[in-house]
Amino acid sequence: MSTRGASRKGQERSEAILDTAERLLVDEGHAALTLRGVAQQAGIRLGNLQYYFATREELVRALLARVLERATAKLEKRMGAAGHPTTALDAALESLLEDQKEPASYRLFYDLWALAAREPAIATELRAFYARYVGAVEGLLSHAAPELSRAEAHARAELLVALLEGLSLFRSGTLGAPDPKVESELRRMTSWLSDRSSGGPPSGERRKQQVKQT
Amino acid sequence: MSTRGASRKGQERSEAILDTAERLLVDEGHAALTLRGVAQQAGIRLGNLQYYFATREELVRALLARVLERATAKLEKRMGAAGHPTTALDAALESLLEDQKEPASYRLFYDLWALAAREPAIATELRAFYARYVGAVEGLLSHAAPELSRAEAHARAELLVALLEGLSLFRSGTLGAPDPKVESELRRMTSWLSDRSSGGPPSGERRKQQVKQT
């Protein structure tokens, strides 16, 4: 409602504006996302930008919504694609890791994490996104290891997602670069996560599990 | 030194200013860290603040240095404290998890991650911090599992640190709250990380790591 753009051209313009804003946010950060800056980068006048997004907050809200919507779609596409048994998890992991080589895809999330810590509205939307994310991983885990309880699968999925998000820090070029050794250990760990041999009582000090490895 | 404060009082004032700035940064975020705001919160005049930190950048630089210095000290204290064998890792983990319940301690890092993605100077300092962090964890791992090669220990340490950083997102109140189930799985995972049974192919380099999974 707040966002105009009833015609096809309006829709396209609206999308183009959001594209520009997204690029600006990724490149320069949240503080540099100004109406004048977006208008200039988009090659339109301030008045025209404000015709579509009357206030800065409106623009940010629309931008966030679109970003998370896209991310969710991409995620579910990946998760649902490889419909095969235990390899689905590996395939999904591979795909996720590939994304992390693209700095742009994660810089934005670093800003979102910071924003979410202070703006409840953003935190809520991010929570919803990660709920889906964890849920999808939980599904893959349960599929790969049916003997896991729902709660266990959920806990492990959350751990795996947390691991991937944290790992992005070390892989997206900011704090480090992809390291084959780390990746190999990561794959070992994920296969362990979906291994049936670790279903025992929580009190167990250390369980002996052998990881099959040729 | 660009930062004045030669006398004892000067030192105290300087610290107080940084305290205020840090609190402001944590509470309101990087964009809200203005010289006037800091001065007001600190109960001093702008001129006085600028007597100590002439420019905003100078203030931010000093703030970052102090934060990372403190974090490093806290870290090494924790890591070095429990000098006992395999329990040292568990103790350190416990301590780290305890910190994550304090939102203030991590909100700041979310801002730093975002900043580091754009300002190389900040990225460099953060890298140095995480290098120590990973190094310390690597030491604990090597100690708990002496048969690990240095490279393996390092890779696993990086994984563990990444996991903890990512987990903070789900534990610091922003995207979620501490979950006993997740923590129990986390402990299982860390004990697995320092388990000798996962050494992989005997002593050989694994260039082609085929993750075996039928």
Next chain:
DNA sequence: TGAAATCTAGGTCGTTTGACCTAAATCGTC
């Protein structure tokens, strides 16, 4: 074709920011 949607070009307004400056007052210590 005509109404609605889109876009331009320019402006105003109040506010905030960082940076810089000065003149004088107080504090602390040798």
Next chain:
DNA sequence: GACGATTTAGGTCAAACGACCTAGATTTCA
């Protein structure tokens, strides 16, 4: 007491920002 360190109180300046406005031009589409 002297002298430097600290602090106040007030100011200026240019730049940027969000929000708001108008009046007209052009395009789109039913």
